[in-house]
Amino acid sequence: DAGVTQSPTHLIKTRGQQVTLRCSPKSGHDTVSWYQQALGQGPQFIFQYYEEEERQRGNFPDRFSGHQFPNYSSELNVNALLLGDSALYLCASSLGTIKELFFGSGTQLSVL
Amino acid sequence: RKEVEQDPGPFNVPEGATVAFNCTYSNSASQSFFWYRQDCRKEPKLLMSVYSSGNEDGRFTAQLNRASQYISLLIRDSKLSDSATYLCVVLNNAGNMLTFGGGTRLMVKP
Numbered sequence: 001d002a003g004v005t006q007s008p009t010h011l012i013k014t015r016g017q018q019v020t021l022r023c024s025p026k027s028g029h030d031t032v033s034w035y036q037q038a039l040g041q042g043p044q045f046i047f048q049y050y051e052e053e054e055r056q057r058g059n060f061p062d063r064f065s066g067h068q069f070p071n072y073s074s075e076l077n078v079n080a081l082l083l084g085d086s087a088l089y090l091c092a093s094s095l096g097t098i099k100e101l102f103f104g105s106g107t108q109l110s111v112l
Numbered sequence: 113r114k115e116v117e118q119d120p121g122p123f124n125v126p127e128g129a130t131v132a133f134n135c136t137y138s139n140s141a142s143q144s145f146f147w148y149r150q151d152c153r154k155e156p157k158l159l160m161s162v163y164s165s166g167n168e169d170g171r172f173t174a175q176l177n178r179a180s181q182y183i184s185l186l187i188r189d190s191k192l193s194d195s196a197t198y199l200c201v202v203l204n205n206a207g208n209m210l211t212f213g214g215g216t217r218l219m220v221k222p
Contacts, residue, residue, distance in 0.1 A: 033209075033210075040214075041214050042116075042118075042213050042214045043156065043199075044212070045212075048208065048209065055208060056206075056208050090155060090156075100158050101156075101158070103157070104155060105154065106155055
C-alpha cells in the first residue's frame with residue numbers, strides 16, 4: 001500500500017521563477033492538504049483540495065495556487081518566487097473528516 | 113497571538129527521565145487535538161490523539177483542559193529514540209483544517 005509520494009525531493013530555483021510540486025495521496029484517500037514548513041517552525045497550512053476544488057485556504061498570497069486531478073493527485077504552484085519561499089513543502093492526505101493526516105516526505109525548495 | 117503555541121525548547125533530558133510539554137490554543141471552538149512527532153528532516157507522524165478525559169499510550173500520556181485551552185504531553189522513562197520534535201495540533205471547529213504549533217524539540221542524552 002503506497003503512502004503519500006511527493007516529487008521532486010529537492011529543487012533549486014531563482015527569485016521570480018515559477019515552480020510546480022506534485023503529490024500522490026495514500027491509496028484510498030480523497031483529500032490533499034499542502035503545508036509549508038520553514039526551518040525550525042511548525043508546518044503552516046497553505047490549502048486543501050477535495051473533489052478537485054479548493055475547500056480551505058490558509059493565509060498565503062495568490063502566488064500560491066493548486067489543483068487536484070480526478071485521480072486525487074495534486075499540484076502546488078508557486079509563481080514569482082521570493083527568497084522567503086524557501087522551505088520544506090509537505091503534502092498530506094486524508095479520507096473524509098480529518099482525524100489523521102498522512103504526510104509525504106516533502107519537497108525541499110531553495111530559492112536563490 | 114498564534115493559534116497554537118508551544119515552548120520551542122530544546123528540552124535536554126537524561127535517559128529515564130520524565131518530561132512534559134505544554135501547548136495552548138486560541139480558538140475555544142476547536143474540535144479535536146493531537147500530538148504529532150517529527151524526526152529531523154522527516155515528515156510529521158501522528159503520535160496520539162488527545163481526549164477530554166486524558167489518555168495514555170504506553171509511556172505517553174496526553175491531557176486536555178478545555179477551560180484553560182491547554183494541552184499537555186507527558187513522556188515517562190525517556191528513551192534515546194524519543195529525541196524528536198513534538199508538534200501540538202488542533203482541528204478547527206469545521207473539522208476540515210489542522211493547525212500545527214511550532215513544535216517542541218526534545219533531546220534525550222545517554
